[in-house]
Amino acid sequence: MAFELIIAFLGASVLLALMPGPDNIFVLTESVSKGQRNGIGVAIGLGCGVLVHTTIAATGLAFVIQQSETVFSLIKYLGAGYLFYLAYQSFLETPMTLDLHTDKVRPVSLFSLIRKGFLMNVLNPKVSLFFIAFLPQFITDGGWNVTLQLLILGLIFMVQSVAVFSSIAILSLILDTALCRLAVLAILSSTASLVSKIKLFHYIA
DSSP, X not given: OOHHHHHHHHHHHHHHHHSOOHHHHHHHHHHHHHOHHHHHHHHHHHHHHHHXXXXXXXXXXXXXXXXXXXXXXXXXXXXXXXXXXXXXXHHHSOOOOOOOOOSOOOOOOHHHHHXXXXXXXXXXXXXXXXXXXXGGGGOOTTSSOHHHHHHHHHHHXXXXXXXXXXXXHHHHHHHHHHHHHHHHHHHHHHHHHHHHHHHHHHHHO
């Protein structure tokens, strides 16, 4: 398993994690509306769910490779086509919006947050299909055991996804602050406009 291939996989994985999607949008929404702690907890859960899909992909694909390299090549090409299909579908989807709430919420245990993210990931069958399509693109023939390669790639994907999603949660403070500033500016603008109208009315009267 070449080091250059691992770097390429890591770069592609980070780009995928940064692309707008249900996972990072949910992490951002949780962080802005309920606090960074909630966002980081969900991020950890989403990352842990990756291990389940990786194990499914690793065991299944390893069995296929042991039976027929031709079938594995077919799955690899079909997987590449599926990735292009997902990219095409992402352009057709309507933009997702943040649902921000200013109401105070009761603190939730870290375990509950991790469990929420974990179940969100594990119960999405599209994730398993994605890994079956994505991981084989970085498998090398004649190197390490295929199952081991897939598990290593899955572990790398999990670590980087937790890092990226947690970074989004931490950086949400900037967005939260920016939104507060916009709200303050809007209030000040409205107040200034109201004062101007009162002065104008007083002058005319």
